Structures are given as C-alpha cells and as structure tokens.
Amino acid sequence: MAGNTIVLTQDFAGSGWTSFTSFNPYVGVFSRSTVNYYQSGTLTTSHDGLFALLGPAGLSDAELALLNAMPQEIAERQTYVGDVVGSNTGVFAVSNNALATAQLVNGGIQIYDNKLNYMFNLTSTHPEIANIYGLDFSADGQHLFVVDGVTDRIYEFSTKTWTVEQVYAVGADVDLSASAGDYYSGAFGNRVTISDDGGRMVIFSNASVISVNMMDLKPIAGGVVDTSGADTLVGWDTWDVLNGGAGNDVLNGGKGNDTLIGGSGADVFKFVAGDGSFNTHLQNFDTVLDLGAGDKLAFSGAPAVVKESDILRFTADLNSAGKISDASALQIEAYNNQIQIGALAQKYLIVGAGADTYVVADTDGVAGYDQVVLLKNVSSSLVTADMFMAA
Structure with missing residues (x-):
C-alpha cells in the first residue's frame, strides 16, 4: 500500500476469526489490527495504494471491509443487503478515493459507494455478461473493466452512468474452468489488472498470464x-x-x-x-x-x-x-x-x-x-x- 506498508491476512487449520498483520520494512515493525476477520481473506488495493478491500472467504454474506493506508478499517459492508448472498470469490476492486467498489458475489457484480453502502447489482441490467473472470477500475476511476471468461471479452463501463461504453475481444482464451486450479476461486486477488495509464491489461491465473495491449484493441461489432x-x-x-x-x-x-x-x-x-x-x-x-x-x-x-x-x-x-x-x-x-x-x-x-x-x-x-x-x-x-x- 501507499507508504510502503505490506498487509497480510492469515490462514490456519480449522475455522475462525483473526486479525490482519501489517509490516513496514523501513522500520521492521509488525502490527496487528484491532478488528478480527474471518480467516483466508483476499486483499486488493486501489491504484494509488491509499485504500484496500479485505474479503474473507467461507462466509455466506460475503463480508467486505474497506481499509485506509494506515491500515485501519474505515467501512464495513452490512450483512445480507441487496443481492449479496453467497461467499466471496476474491474478485473485487476499489477505485481511487474509494468512490466506488465492485464485488463479484453469486455471479453478479455488486456496486457500493465510498462507505460500502449497497447501491445495485450491475449485471442484473447486463445479463449478457454471465461468466465474470475478473474486474478492475481505471486509475482515474472513470471506468470499470470486466472480463468475461467464456466469451473472452472485455466490457468497459462508465462509472458515471454505469452503462457499457465499449466491448473488446481479448484475443486469447481466458480459462474459467475448474481445471485452472486453486486460482479459479480468485483467492489470490487481482487476477485482472489495468495499468495506471490504461494501456495494458494483465489477466492471470496460477497457470497462465495474458498481457493485453489495450491500445491495439478495436471494439467488436455492437461494441x-x-x-x-x-x-x-x-x-x-x-x-x-x-x-x-x-x-x-x-x-x-x-x-x-x-x-x-x-x-x-x-x-x-x-x-x-x-x-x-x-x-x-x-x-x-x-x-x-x-x-x-x-x-x-x-x-x-x-x-x-x-x-x-x-x-x-x-x-x-x-x-x-x-x-x-x-x-x-x-x-x-x-x-x-x-x-x-x-x-x-x-x-x-x-x-x-x-x-x-x-x-x-x-x-x-x-x-x-x-x-x-x-x-x-x-x-x-x-x-x-x-x-x-x-x-
């Protein structure tokens, strides 16, 4: 995160709640959070590193917490709101300034405001996006990029209107099958990342890495x-x-x-x-x-x-x-x-x-x-x- 802080979640045998750990390599100090979370949490950061999302796996309400760069929890999503029923997939993203958060739960992209207040299910109005592999906000927060792992398409949404602006063909096979291994769950986080300048997208699993030059892509028919x-x-x-x-x-x-x-x-x-x-x-x-x-x-x-x-x-x-x-x-x-x-x-x-x-x-x-x-x-x-x- 910003300030060279490293944040770690923990996994252990059995089940239960635990704190996350932060580490500053310049002073060599480990610190534990005062708030506990369910084990095996996935972390992802905003482009500027000022915010992070922590999403524990294994809970039916897909718990989600927003952290600042300290790192401290500044917001937590309410349980069982809107269409949020199911476990975290590890696929979520937060924009710079934390103005918007997107979370994949039960096949749908749930959108929240800067306080993690539930807003709406984005995919309920876009049923054509049915096999979400990963997503990321642009560095300026004006766009949300969503990758479909079956059609191998990139959908670009406006975060002002939440309408589709463009649709691109990846030009490679994005593996959404269970044979992709542990990374199929998205537990490692950030399996889709757009560069700060918007010129390149990286799509990866535990078996492959796809680097997409966004400047070379042209909208597909009906883009x-x-x-x-x-x-x-x-x-x-x-x-x-x-x-x-x-x-x-x-x-x-x-x-x-x-x-x-x-x-x-x-x-x-x-x-x-x-x-x-x-x-x-x-x-x-x-x-x-x-x-x-x-x-x-x-x-x-x-x-x-x-x-x-x-x-x-x-x-x-x-x-x-x-x-x-x-x-x-x-x-x-x-x-x-x-x-x-x-x-x-x-x-x-x-x-x-x-x-x-x-x-x-x-x-x-x-x-x-x-x-x-x-x-x-x-x-x-x-x-x-x-x-x-x-x-």
Whole structure:
C-alpha cells in the first residue's frame, strides 16, 4: 500500500476469526489490527495504494471491509443487503478515493459507494455478461473493466452512468474452468489488472498470464450495447460501434469513423464538429445503419476551415473505375430551403447512391468544412428536412 506498508491476512487449520498483520520494512515493525476477520481473506488495493478491500472467504454474506493506508478499517459492508448472498470469490476492486467498489458475489457484480453502502447489482441490467473472470477500475476511476471468461471479452463501463461504453475481444482464451486450479476461486486477488495509464491489461491465473495491449484493441461489432431505456451512448477517439437497443437513445460516436445503430425507438444520431476523419475522396465517414421514422440527425458547427472540404468526390466508393456509370448513378436532392437553428442557417445536401444515402451537412455557413454521414439502406427520398436538428 501507499507508504510502503505490506498487509497480510492469515490462514490456519480449522475455522475462525483473526486479525490482519501489517509490516513496514523501513522500520521492521509488525502490527496487528484491532478488528478480527474471518480467516483466508483476499486483499486488493486501489491504484494509488491509499485504500484496500479485505474479503474473507467461507462466509455466506460475503463480508467486505474497506481499509485506509494506515491500515485501519474505515467501512464495513452490512450483512445480507441487496443481492449479496453467497461467499466471496476474491474478485473485487476499489477505485481511487474509494468512490466506488465492485464485488463479484453469486455471479453478479455488486456496486457500493465510498462507505460500502449497497447501491445495485450491475449485471442484473447486463445479463449478457454471465461468466465474470475478473474486474478492475481505471486509475482515474472513470471506468470499470470486466472480463468475461467464456466469451473472452472485455466490457468497459462508465462509472458515471454505469452503462457499457465499449466491448473488446481479448484475443486469447481466458480459462474459467475448474481445471485452472486453486486460482479459479480468485483467492489470490487481482487476477485482472489495468495499468495506471490504461494501456495494458494483465489477466492471470496460477497457470497462465495474458498481457493485453489495450491500445491495439478495436471494439467488436455492437461494441456499445444498451438493451432498453432512453440512454446516451458516447464513443471514444477510435472507430466505435454504438448500439442503442430499445428506447429513445442519443448516440454520439465521438472522433473516429463510427457505426451507429439506434435500435427501436426514436433515436438521435449526433455528429459534433471534429468527429470522423475528413477525406476528400469520401473514404472515411460515420455510418448510420438503421435511420427510420422518428429518428433525428443532429449536427454541430465546424471548428476550423479545412482545405477542399466543400468538394464532394465519389470515386472507388461507387465502382472500381472511379467513374459514374448506369450501375452507380447518383440521385442528388438538394434542399433549397435552409433549416434555421437559432442564428445559424444549416444546409444539407442529400445524395442517393444505390440503396444508400449520403448526407453532406454545412452547419457553419462558411466555405471549407462540411460533415459527411452515410445512411445505409436508406432511400434519399425518405430523408426529409424534419429529420434534422441542432446537436
């Protein structure tokens, strides 16, 4: 822990309660806690080392205590609250400043506040995560990473909204079988650890170690998924796939060339200035897969002038020869009327290309920066002025 303190729990034959031991190697002094805990406790620390969780095994209420760097107990979870019934698995994590704690009990991730007051069961709203191997908070406490040991996926949650932000494929087999040995119980703690800079995840057991370069991972199809409710999904600065599922959702892919799926409900697809990767040959753009009745397209103004960005060029995207032929004919429908939003007039060029439609948005009234979005399998005749709104 912080201050170079080493904390040890104890195991012994039989069963019973005992204190934990702390040791400062600089002064060579051992100290015992004044509070006793059931034997065979697992320890895990926050990234900054200022807090630790102690979770004894073998009790049906999955006892959990929060320690500071002294180390002293500063909070203890009440017994049998919420969905907390079952033994500790050794899989739990605490964020910096102890603002949030996550504990795996009876197959579900239980979330607590900084006083270990029970909040909710995270997996009750995410049944797709059914085989939890381990978890860890990011160093800034803004994200919780959960590893599924059967699907070999990493789920990244926002700790502000507790919604899934991204889903990644590990790219290796995470062993969740009993053949993994004693470590299957997670009794050694911290079997999933994310580095302080967020660049690497280590997944290990008593038989193997998997090192994952998080910078190389790309979201899998449907990388951000919400199954119900009116939610706001925001992507990262990479190529994302956002899937709103049921409900009236707001989807903003952020930077990168993203794929947005609204699902059922009246959804808003939001495109902010600077999103996507500009390309004069129209090779990079955000894509909406299911624009339908009741959905809206929302664009913001441009941050700066980009050379040649008012030139719309269709080349290999239409055919290999780069020429417009009968098979790749364009139907261009330009709205002559301007959609007035506040003091800013926004103009949209609707371009039909086969079964798809391109929307070119001029949101700033200044030459030099237009935004392009591809609407897959949407006829240009179905894109009407009332589908546009301010971002």
